[in-house]
Amino acid sequence: MKSFRWLAMLALTLLIASLVSAAPLQAAEASVILPASITGPSACPPPSANDKLPLLNPAAQQASTINCGSCSVTVCQGAAYNSICQGGTQIKHCIAAYGNNCNDGTWQCQCWSGPLP
Numbered sequence: 236m237k238s239f240r241w242l243a244m245l246a247l248t249l250l251i252a253s254l255v256s257a258a259p260l261q262a263a264e265a266s267v268i269l270p271a272s273i274t275g276p277s278a279c280p281p282p283s284a285n286d287k288l289p290l291l292n293p294a295a296q297q298a299s300t301i302n303c304g305s306c307s308v309t310v311c312q313g314a315a316y317n318s319i320c321q322g323g324t325q326i327k328h329c330i331a332a333y334g335n336n337c338n339d340g341t342w343q344c345q346c347w348s349g350p351l352p
Contacts, residue, residue, distance in 0.1 A: 303329050304341030311344035320346040 301316040310320045311329035321327040331342035332351055 302341060303331075303344030304337030304339060306337035307342070307344035308346055310346050314344070316342060316344065321348075 303311040303314050303316060305312055307314075307329065308320075311318075314320065314329045317328050317330055319326055320329045325348050327346045327348040329344040330347050332345045332347045333343070335343040337343050
């Protein structure tokens, strides 16, 4: 009896597959006319040869330091982001583990080690 159910399921699967492959998909023919605001000249300034992303520009990375805010844990208040806040057998860093900000827009850092929540 079990083999009959298995055979029926196989036949049903093959039937569905043949029906799907037999019916060709018809693409809807529609022409889209874009407004002039999209096809016109760009409102963005022209790219400059000196423009680089901060990620690709080490000088920009070193110039911009992120500090932890005043609402951080005591050890991390005003410390540079990702600085070591506790040594020993397990080193911890000042990071915004929960992604919260202080009222002044700076990061609310925790003295954290291990995977993020």
